[in-house]
Amino acid sequence: MPDALSVEHLTVTLHGRTILDDVSFSIQPGEFTGLIGSNGVGKTTLLRAILGLQPYETGTISVNGEPRDLQHAAIGYVPQKIALDSDVPLRVIDFVTLGLDAERWGLRRRSAAQRDRVAALLEAVGGAHLATKRLSELSGGEQQRVFIAHALVREPSLLLLDEPLASLDPRNVQEIVALLHRLAHEHHVAILLSAHEMNALLPVMDRVVYLTGGHCASGPTNEVVQTDVLSALYGHHVDVLQVHGRVFVIAEPNDATDNLPEHPTLTVH
Amino acid sequence: MGWFFASGLFTSPPVQVALVIGAVAATVSAVVGVLAMVRGLAFAGHALTDVAATGGSGAVLVGASPLGGFLGGALVGAGAIALAGHGPQQRRDVATGIVLSAATGLSALFLYLDATTNATTGVTQRVLFGSLFSASSSTVPVAIELGAATLLLTAVIARPLVLSSLSRELARARGIPVGVVSGVFLVTLAMAVGLSALTIGSLLSTALLVGPAAAAVRVTTRMSYALVIASGIGIVSTWLGITLAYDSYNWMPHHQSLPVSFFVVVDVVVAYGLCSLVAARRARGRRV
Numbered sequence: 001m002p003d004a005l006s007v008e009h010l011t012v013t014l015h016g017r018t019i020l021d022d023v024s025f026s027i028q029p030g031e032f033t034g035l036i037g038s039n040g041v042g043k044t045t046l047l048r049a050i051l052g053l054q055p056y057e058t059g060t061i062s063v064n065g066e067p068r069d070l071q072h073a074a075i076g077y078v079p080q081k082i083a084l085d086s087d088v089p090l091r092v093i094d095f096v097t098l099g100l101d102a103e104r105w106g107l108r109r110r111s112a113a114q115r116d117r118v119a120a121l122l123e124a125v126g127g128a129h130l131a132t133k134r135l136s137e138l139s140g141g142e143q144q145r146v147f148i149a150h151a152l153v154r155e156p157s158l159l160l161l162d163e164p165l166a167s168l169d170p171r172n173v174q175e176i177v178a179l180l181h182r183l184a185h186e187h188h189v190a191i192l193l194s195a196h197e198m199n200a201l202l203p204v205m206d207r208v209v210y211l212t213g214g215h216c217a218s219g220p221t222n223e224v225v226q227t228d229v230l231s232a233l234y235g236h237h238v239d240v241l242q243v244h245g246r247v248f249v250i251a252e253p254n255d256a257t258d259n260l261p262e263h264p265t266l267t268v269h
Numbered sequence: 270m271g272w273f274f275a276s277g278l279f280t281s282p283p284v285q286v287a288l289v290i291g292a293v294a295a296t297v298s299a300v301v302g303v304l305a306m307v308r309g310l311a312f313a314g315h316a317l318t319d320v321a322a323t324g325g326s327g328a329v330l331v332g333a334s335p336l337g338g339f340l341g342g343a344l345v346g347a348g349a350i351a352l353a354g355h356g357p358q359q360r361r362d363v364a365t366g367i368v369l370s371a372a373t374g375l376s377a378l379f380l381y382l383d384a385t386t387n388a389t390t391g392v393t394q395r396v397l398f399g400s401l402f403s404a405s406s407s408t409v410p411v412a413i414e415l416g417a418a419t420l421l422l423t424a425v426i427a428r429p430l431v432l433s434s435l436s437r438e439l440a441r442a443r444g445i446p447v448g449v450v451s452g453v454f455l456v457t458l459a460m461a462v463g464l465s466a467l468t469i470g471s472l473l474s475t476a477l478l479v480g481p482a483a484a485a486v487r488v489t490t491r492m493s494y495a496l497v498i499a500s501g502i503g504i505v506s507t508w509l510g511i512t513l514a515y516d517s518y519n520w521m522p523h524h525q526s527l528p529v530s531f532f533v534v535v536d537v538v539v540a541y542g543l544c545s546l547v548a549a550r551r552a553r554g555r556r557v
Contacts, residue, residue: 051438053442077439088435088486089303094492106428
């Protein structure tokens with residue numbers, strides 16, 4: 001079975017700055033993968049490259065063993081929260097229906113099977129009660145659910161989510177993570193989700209792509225989130241601590257000329 | 270009803286022309302207007318009206334049809350907006366401001382020349398505020414064809430347009446040619462402005478574009494209903510405006526008709542007010 005997603009030797013330069021430098025990793029069908037890194041390390045750039053929105057210098061991206069540019073329908077995408085004008089006359093159910101074939105020209109009647117599929121997906125994301133609400137009236141958590149339904153309605157094999165947890169409260173974070181985990185299995189869709197904090201994902205994450213300084217380390221979560229692996233990736237010593245099932249990556253100040261305190265800087269990823 | 274539908278209203282050829290052109294312009298404007306609301310482009314319609322005025326006044330100067338002038342002007346304006354679409358917001362606003370004042374300055378020159386050299390009386394009134402009763406019957410088939418073409422174009426791009434209006438990235442990721450879609454939409458916007466400039470004048474043409482659409486989206490959450498309601502409001506406002514303008518001949522001491530555009534705009538504003546009231550009542554009902 002071909003990889004759901006395979007990125008090989010990807011290099012992206014933006015305005016003369018190398019954002020991604022020879023990044024390679026792959027994702028198996030139905031796997032839940034976290035794309036982890038702090039803000040500005042190129043998570044969004046990587047997702048955009050996979051989506052075909054970001055040109056890249058070198059490298060290849062394949063989806064299900066085929067070149068990415070032939071695979072629009074195989075990739076579902078959930079963007080970061082979008083702000084909508086309050087009067088936009090579009091209901092949640094219309095937006096999810098648009099997910100079926102928004103790229104097609106002309107108008108078209110919906111078959112009963114299509115309507116059933118839309119209703120079933122709204123139900124699956126826990127959004128059945130939102131169906132006739134205005135799209136612009138949704139809260140952050142509701143919008144994520146509806147956008148996930150929109151992305152999944154045409155049954156992609158790969159689902160990309162750009163920081164879907166960033167603007168959510170802890171309860172919604174847990175619910176969305178559990179929902180995605182369930183959908184990955186039920187719909188057999190590989191999930192690549194970017195986040196700057198991995199603790200919420202630890203219970204469900206099959207694989208991690210850890211991004212820093214343009215390089216990445218990838219593999220099963222417990223093999224990558226290790227002191228030696230991340231130290232090699234950062235290029236200086238970091239400690240990985242596990243406390244009550246949570247992971248802390250602790251970086252020591254590596255520049256002796258800095259008058260930093262003796263205590264290590266705690267960065268929680 | 271004789272007092273309202275004054276004698277000769279429906280048998281008068283200029284009124285018949287006015288009713289048809291008015292209905293076409295109102296329908297096209299309402300449909301394009303609803304999509305402009307989704308796209309957050311309602312205000313771009315205003316920019317097009319200034320350039321449409323320049324086109325209309327220029328057309329009169331060279332003896333061409335005003336509709337052609339309005340359309341040509343609006344299309345040039347749409348092209349300018351598409352080009353200005355790149356670059357930072359502030360520079361875009363400044364560029365738009367400069368282009369619009371240049372266009373209005375040209376209108377001032379053209380209208381002056383129209384009035385002085387060609388001795389075209391009432392041309393300023395006609396170009397800026399419309400004079401539907403003076404539209405020639407030969408314009409009717411042209412208006413119908415243009416209207417049908419615009420509606421067809423809108424139907425073709427409808428779904429890609431809606432998705433790219435919600436999120437450009439989401440649309441591009443699906444392989445939608447976002448630039449082409451927004452270019453085609455600007456063309457339909459220019460057509461709508463051109464047609465309603467013919468009906469109620471170039472300066473007021475956004476009243477038919479924005480008003481009915483804005484009123485409709487207050488009272489419905491469904492796109493299809495919004496299109497129907499907005500078209501209904503547009504057509505009723507235009508026909509009522511035509512009737513009132515025709516009747517005003519009998520009200521005025523010196524027997525002159527008041528401008529159609531005045532009555533149409535009043536109708537649109539009243540419709541918007543009523544829809545806002547309905548929306549406010551519903552919101553209160555939901556809270557209780």
